[in-house]
Amino acid sequence: MDSIIYSDFLVIGAGLAGERAAIEAVQSGLDVKIVTLVPPRRSHSSAAQGGMQAAFGYSEMSKDDSSFEHFKDTVRGSDWGCDQKTAGLFCDSAVDAVKELDGWGVPWTRINDKSGNDGLIAARNFGGTAKWRTCYCADGTGHSLMMAMDNTTAKYGIPVFDRCEAVSLIMNEDRCTGAIVLDLRSGKPVSFIAKAVLIATGGYGQLFEKTTNALICNGTGLSLVLNTGKGVLANMEAVQFHPTATVPDCLLITEGCRGDGGFLLDVNFHRFMPDYEPEAEDLASRDVVARRMIRHIADGFGVKSNYGMHLWLDIRHLGKKHIADNLREVREMCINFLGIDPVNELIPVYPAQHYSMGGIRTDINCCCEDYGIKGLFAAGESACWDIHGFNRLGGNSLAETVVAGKIAGRKASDWIRLNNPEISMSCAEHELKCQSERIRKIMEKSGGVNCFEIKSSMKKILTESAGVFRNKRDLEKALAELKELLKKSENVSLKMKPAYSSPELPEALRITGMIHLALCIVKGALLREESRGAHYREDFPNRNDELWLKRSLFRLNSDSGEPEVFYENVDVSDFPPGKRGYGEK
Amino acid sequence: MKMLMSQIFHPVKEDMVKNRILKIEIMRFNPDEPDRMPFMQKYTVEEDKRISILNVLQNLRDNEDPTLRFDAVCRSAVCGSCAMMINGRPGLACRTYTSELPSGIKLHPLPFFKLIGDLSVDTGTWFRAMYERTESWIHSSGSTENLYQDNEKMKAVYDLDRCIECGCCAAGCATANMSDTFITAAGLLRAARFFIDPRDERTESQWYDVIGNDEGMFGCSSYLACNDYCPKNIPMQNTLAMLRRKMIKAGIFGKSR
Numbered sequence: 105m106d107s108i109i110y111s112d113f114l115v116i117g118a119g120l121a122g123e124r125a126a127i128e129a130v131q132s133g134l135d136v137k138i139v140t141l142v143p144p145r146r147s148h149s150s151a152a153q154g155g156m157q158a159a160f161g162y163s164e165m166s167k168d169d170s171s172f173e174h175f176k177d178t179v180r181g182s183d184w185g186c187d188q189k190t191a192g193l194f195c196d197s198a199v200d201a202v203k204e205l206d207g208w209g210v211p212w213t214r215i216n217d218k219s220g221n222d223g224l225i226a227a228r229n230f231g232g233t234a235k236w237r238t239c240y241c242a243d244g245t246g247h248s249l250m251m252a253m254d255n256t257t258a259k260y261g262i263p264v265f266d267r268c269e270a271v272s273l274i275m276n277e278d279r280c281t282g283a284i285v286l287d288l289r290s291g292k293p294v295s296f297i298a299k300a301v302l303i304a305t306g307g308y309g310q311l312f313e314k315t316t317n318a319l320i321c322n323g324t325g326l327s328l329v330l331n332t333g334k335g336v337l338a339n340m341e342a343v344q345f346h347p348t349a350t351v352p353d354c355l356l357i358t359e360g361c362r363g364d365g366g367f368l369l370d371v372n373f374h375r376f377m378p379d380y381e382p383e384a385e386d387l388a389s390r391d392v393v394a395r396r397m398i399r400h401i402a403d404g405f406g407v408k409s410n411y412g413m414h415l416w417l418d419i420r421h422l423g424k425k426h427i428a429d430n431l432r433e434v435r436e437m438c439i440n441f442l443g444i445d446p447v448n449e450l451i452p453v454y455p456a457q458h459y460s461m462g463g464i465r466t467d468i469n470c471c472c473e474d475y476g477i478k479g480l481f482a483a484g485e486s487a488c489w490d491i492h493g494f495n496r497l498g499g500n501s502l503a504e505t506v507v508a509g510k511i512a513g514r515k516a517s518d519w520i521r522l523n524n525p526e527i528s529m530s531c532a533e534h535e536l537k538c539q540s541e542r543i544r545k546i547m548e549k550s551g552g553v554n555c556f557e558i559k560s561s562m563k564k565i566l567t568e569s570a571g572v573f574r575n576k577r578d579l580e581k582a583l584a585e586l587k588e589l590l591k592k593s594e595n596v597s598l599k600m601k602p603a604y605s606s607p608e609l610p611e612a613l614r615i616t617g618m619i620h621l622a623l624c625i626v627k628g629a630l631l632r633e634e635s636r637g638a639h640y641r642e643d644f645p646n647r648n649d650e651l652w653l654k655r656s657l658f659r660l661n662s663d664s665g666e667p668e669v670f671y672e673n674v675d676v677s678d679f680p681p682g683k684r685g686y687g688e689k
Numbered sequence: 690m691k692m693l694m695s696q697i698f699h700p701v702k703e704d705m706v707k708n709r710i711l712k713i714e715i716m717r718f719n720p721d722e723p724d725r726m727p728f729m730q731k732y733t734v735e736e737d738k739r740i741s742i743l744n745v746l747q748n749l750r751d752n753e754d755p756t757l758r759f760d761a762v763c764r765s766a767v768c769g770s771c772a773m774m775i776n777g778r779p780g781l782a783c784r785t786y787t788s789e790l791p792s793g794i795k796l797h798p799l800p801f802f803k804l805i806g807d808l809s810v811d812t813g814t815w816f817r818a819m820y821e822r823t824e825s826w827i828h829s830s831g832s833t834e835n836l837y838q839d840n841e842k843m844k845a846v847y848d849l850d851r852c853i854e855c856g857c858c859a860a861g862c863a864t865a866n867m868s869d870t871f872i873t874a875a876g877l878l879r880a881a882r883f884f885i886d887p888r889d890e891r892t893e894s895q896w897y898d899v900i901g902n903d904e905g906m907f908g909c910s911s912y913l914a915c916n917d918y919c920p921k922n923i924p925m926q927n928t929l930a931m932l933r934r935k936m937i938k939a940g941i942f943g944k945s946r
């Protein structure tokens with residue numbers, strides 16, 4: 105690889121959001137390059153199962169659906185934590201996004217019930233939605249979307265540099281002009297210089313011990329922004345736990361199972377959710393179901409096993425044909441990984457970390473300019489565009505990646521045309537030197553601490569303090585422990601020093617940034633003395649709209665070397681706070 | 690609800706934990722250091738829990754040898770990263786459990802693809818080239834507004850769309866291992882996927898130009914090793930047979946159209 109690579113628009117991350125933005129920018133005539141850890145199709149987007157929300161209203165159970173219904177469900181789901189203007193724009197755009205993807209080859213499941221709408225795009229039921237609104241391809245929706253997106257990327261000939269990890273942003277004062285990228289094949293840093301940059305690096309699930317996320321969801325894209333000392337992250341304490349991850353591997357079983365009529369059972373094979381949630385039953389929003397499950401286990405109704413406590417998910421009554429057609433990936437996963445066939449056996453499940461609502465704060469145009477950095481855009485799970493607030497509805501994330509990706513690509517193109525920003529070689533050289541120096545130091549140091557050990561301590565601390573239930577005592581303890589770890593992390597060294605690229609180097613380069621993110625989560629959760637969506641404080645069990653209609657913001661303080669927290673108001677003028685219709689009171 | 694006792698079980702079935710001492714051998718080689726020959730590195734691993742080959746590799750990397758190179762993303766057989774030769778057969782490390790194997794386990798990188806190091810191979814570059822070769826995208830002059838499609842047809846497309854690009858089929862294919870320009874089962878499958886998609890307008894004779902040759906459909910010997918190794922159980926046999934019929938027909942009639 106060349107040591108300097110130029111483009112108009114650099115896209116970091118080749119999941120659905122990154123590739124969608126790249127396609128939009130190429131269509132508007134820009135020279136675009138994509139860097140990614142893994143070949144695009146291996147991105148975590150391909151693991152999404154259940155579907156994508158868009159209010160077509162074609163199915164029998166979707167009648168009279170509209171983007172306004174979608175909007176209301178989204179705001180309720182977010183527990184009034186989201187940005188309502190952005191959520192409105194998002195819901196208005198989702199239907200067109202599904203149509204566009206159909207043209208790009210996504211084999212959406214069609215209505216097939218002689219209802220008069222046969223052949224139109226079908227929708228299934230998902231948690232926290234008033235109508236059946238989730239469009240799907242069996243239960244491999246993310247995979248099919250990722251295929252169509254990457255095919256389209258190839259169609260436009262967009263160059264993708266895989267096995268590349270962005271390790272820092274090139275800054276010219278408060279403007280971003282590219283990134284330093286570690287070529288994971290050679291272990292050498294390379295400068296990618298650009299007029300504008302998009303970060304679409306996905307979530308930060310790997311900060312937790314038990315997560316449904318892929319092994320590459322390390323949140324490094326967020327660290328890039330935090331490390332500038334200028335950019336801003338938001339709502340980092342808003343972390344979603346999915347009710348149905350398998351025990352013991354934490355593989356996701358889609359909410360579509362319950363959407364299609366499956367339910368949860370306890371140790372006595374009793375269906376307990378309707379006892380707690382008479383209206384939404386098993387399909388209350390994820391935060392609510394996860395809490396109900398853990399409490400139900402604490403009340404003595406869990407199933408004991410040699411791999412920890414769990415509950416059951418039952419889909420047997422859906423029948424073999426339905427499971428084979430619409431839940432086939434789930435079935436395959438159960439057979440291969442658990443050795444059980446859900447057609448006639450129960451699936452052992454327990455809540456696990458699943459989605460990162462927090463991320464790089466942007467405005468409605470996916471742009472970071474109002475939050476400290478010009479020429480920088482962010483989209484997808486790595487961003488806090490903020491349509492999810494404190495709880496994302498199932499199916500809203502896939503929809504977000506493509507809707508926001510398109511907007512980000514277009515707005516970045518406009519921004520580049522309008523500003524025609526200059527590229528500064530000296531800034532790139534300076535940053536490359538800093539990063540080379542950092543790498544050299546780590547390579548040369550010996551007898552320091554081991555990054556794998558630090559990482560596993562960090563995961564443990566976060567899991568114990570910032571899980572489904574949180575409280576002041578645990579969070580304070582975690583804060584102190586993370587500060588210790590942060591100090592230690594500055595002293596990492598490599599256990600083995602081969603001449604070639606070793607997976608240990610990027611691991612060592614990431615660790616400080618990951619602890620920064622963990623600190624954001626714990627600080628945000630400690631300060632937010634209320635319960636909202638997925639953030640549940642045992643010592644402050646109610647939502648507090650008087651004090652906390654606020655978005656937490658995080659910036660790295662260069663003096664303390666730690667993230668500091670500040671706030672902005674959340675505008676709730678379109679749909680004022682009220683009852684969610686499920687959950688506590 | 691009534692439940693038979695025979696239906697009650699632990700999340701991990703007992704026969705999935707065998708409590709053996711495993712002897713794992715892993716091929717180590719770095720193409721950037723060609724003067725150091727490939728060798729088999731030996732490890733012993735205690736099989737005290739149910740563990741996959743991926744778990745074994747992760748433990749080795751985290752606790753013993755951080756330089757060990759292998760690829761894994763999803764842990765759930767959907768991303769296609771972790772394919773390797775497991776006791777001589779191509780398979781996914783994440784969904785192969787040690788309990789399915791004898792206590793001696795040998796791991797090699799997939800053949801056919803370019804070696805990056807140890808168990809890691811460059812499937813990404815190969816597959817991107819394959820997309821370009823098959824023009825792996827919808828060719829349509831129409832608008833996207835016609836959303837009516839037959840569900841059975843969409844299901845058939847999804848069946849073939851499920852390929853995770855792991856490369857197991859290519860690694861197990863005799864033709865591919867003799868000719869590195871062979872399109873492989875994955876490539877033929879891709880052609881078939883667009884061929885049957887009602888939204889794609891390419892004709893049989895257009896497809897003939899892409900795959901109607903010895904590096905395409907006619908290089909395939911139809912012994913179907915690919916079918917045996919595909920971790921997604923993609924219906925390779927029927928698909929290849931369908932494609933072969935169409936290409937023979939296009940070869941005879943198509944060119945005169």
Ligand SMILES: Cc1cc2nc3c(=O)[nH]c(=O)nc-3n(C[C@H](O)[C@H](O)[C@H](O)COP(=O)(O)OP(=O)(O)OC[C@H]3O[C@@H](n4cnc5c(N)ncnc54)[C@H](O)[C@@H]3O)c2cc1C
Pocket residue numbers: 116117118119120121122139140141142144147148149150151152153154155156157245246268269270271304305306307316317318320324325356358458459483484485486498499500501502503505
């Ligand atoms: C198991 C599972 C099932 C899900 N099911 C659904 C569902 O049914 N419906 C729904 O709406 N949502 C679902 N979600 C959520 C949804 O899949 C994700 O939120 C979404 O796909 C994220 O897309 P993305 O493009 O933002 O990021 P990703 O797809 O995660 O892509 C991130 C990209 O960034 C790259 N990258 C990361 N760091 C770097 C770096 N430092 N340098 C260079 N590249 C980098 C990676 O290589 C990758 O290409 C699910 C999530 C999980 C975990």
Ligand code: SF4
Pocket residue numbers: 858861862863864865873874908909910911912913914915916929
């Ligand atoms: S049938 Fe045989 S020759 Fe043809 S692609 Fe499959 S393995 Fe290769």
Ligand code: SF4
Pocket residue numbers: 851852853854855856857858859874875878918919920921922923
């Ligand atoms: S066809 Fe099967 S074996 Fe071949 S790459 Fe696709 S999923 Fe893998």
Ligand code: FES
Pocket residue numbers: 760761762763764765766767768769770771772781782783784
């Ligand atoms: S890690 Fe994704 S297929 Fe094995």
